[in-house]
Amino acid sequence: MRAILVDDEQLALKQLKQIFERDIDGVEIVETCSDPYKVLEIATKHLPDAIFLDIRMPEIDGLKLGEQIQTRLPDVEIVFVTAYDRYAVQAFDLHALDYIMKPVQTDRLRRTIERLQGRFKKRKANHIHGVQTPFIYCFNQIRYQLPGVEPQTIKWRTSKAQELFAYLLHYRGRTIDRSTIIELLWPNLEVSRASQQLYTTIYHIRQTLKRIGLETISISSGDLESGYKLIIGNARVDVDEWENRLKQLGVPHLEHIKEHERIFKQFDGNYFGEYDYLWAEHERERLRLLWLIQARNLGRLYIEHGMAEKAIQVYRIVQQLLPDVEETYFTLMKLYKAVGDIGGVEEQSWLLSSRMDREWN
Structure with missing residues (x-):
């Protein structure tokens, strides 16, 4: 298994790498990075199996960086490493594999590696048996493909539901403000009516995804219903x-x-x-x-x-x-x-x- 370690603190980065080299078998650290703005470039270059990512970093936090990584490299597993436990909910909302507290303990890290290895074994077994994760097509038209089934188009209840799903898919992993969505789809309606249309359309999208078997794709609401974010889970695009x-x-x-x-x-x-x-x-x-x-x-x-x-x-x-x-x-x-x-x-x-x-x- 190949991994990248990311932390803006050089000492923490060095200590984590030493734990891997001294106590953890089966993991190759292909690169360490203390500059969050270089992480996407490094990850695209190495295509690691996992990225161990600090959350509290200057200028860009690890949660936002995790969203960008998931969008660019959906098959890479993300493990957040942080000194603060208040980010746990947001971390798992991003479908992170694990959340490790600093200072990192060897036994705790081993359990994470076991989970990673278990997930990779499952992927390999699925590949051998011809089982794949859901696949979303965006070229030409929006279609979906489930394991063992030919690609199919999605039958939406309304054209607004289709466009809103496409819009959230376009910005997958990012929270889009309600006001932005309303201005795009219902610019001529009063705010109260437009908000009701938005709630109803979100409901129809969720029901459609459930009906066609794409339960791994979900729409999460932001704080105080400030916006919506499409999370594609293990689906590929x-x-x-x-x-x-x-x-x-x-x-x-x-x-x-x-x-x-x-x-x-x-x-x-x-x-x-x-x-x-x-x-x-x-x-x-x-x-x-x-x-x-x-x-x-x-x-x-x-x-x-x-x-x-x-x-x-x-x-x-x-x-x-x-x-x-x-x-x-x-x-x-x-x-x-x-x-x-x-x-x-x-x-x-x-x-x-x-x-x-x-x-x-």
Whole structure:
């Protein structure tokens, strides 16, 4: 098992590492970190099994950092280590595996490691037997998949319930103020009526998740009903896994070409592509750009190695999903010319001319 230790106090960090090295078997400390702003970068680089995270740190507290880690790396287990016991409820609300008090006692740490190892054994057994955790799809349309079942769309009672779930899923792990939600979904209603609509819609979402078997996904209320937060538990999200794997692979190279092709094809539609949600446009564009960069790099790799037909396949998929990228048409003209397909060159010229005529008259 691989772990990262995080604490802004160097002495506490050193002592915890010494306990692991001296008394705990089966755990490799891949890195320690005293700068909370570097934790996400380090975690993305190493992809540890667990992160032992201090709560009280300057400028950013461990609870907020834990939310960010869960959003970016949902498979990483988080163990909070702190001198204060008043954060226990919030810690377990984040689905942290454990909560250890300072000064850390060896026996207490061993019990935590046993829990971690037990969870990893269960995951491995589930993988062997074909059992997976719930999976949420965000590319193209919102769907869900339970173990042993094909992906399915969610039948919502109202369009507001669908959009609110999508909005909370977009900001999963973060509390969204009631006022922000009301302004988004019911801007023209009086506050009292809008609040009632919000309560009713939250109720319908919870009932829908329960009905379709996604009990591990929950909506928690903030203090004094100040807001709502979607907690996905052990569910996985296609966007998170796709982006994490894309970053791990880096620039395409022939050694892992099959994996690069798989990741390229997983992008089968824009983020929430079937829904015209303006609030999702920034993330939609960011993911489109990540995929387009990967597509260009993959196409260049094929061209450099004389695999023009493969490159054509890549750029045709880009053209299908992102028809506004004019560069694709010119690249395909050159590729078709290289393989002697004059008809392909003429087709791309006609497609580009027709698009420009429609857009620019």
